[in-house]
Amino acid sequence: MYDNLKSELARSNVNSYMLAHAIHKTRQSVYAKMKNESDWTLREMLEIQSYLKERKPERAELLTLDYLFKEE
DSSP: OOHHHHHHHHHTTOOHHHHHHHTTOOHHHHHHHHTTSSOOOHHHHHHHHHHHHHHOGGGGGGOOHHHHTOOO
């Protein structure tokens, strides 16, 4: 699930530990959310979007919530 998010994390060289730290969650919580076993909160989604925009400002315009959290 969340193929676009996974791709953007890879492009930004962000691993699950880094993502969990950035949004103040545990890695287990991030894993559950990535597997769609648990829902992302809007706050978490916005934090991830902001974090990725900081890491890859040249891709900022592409990093919409609709794009990042599109379920495939």
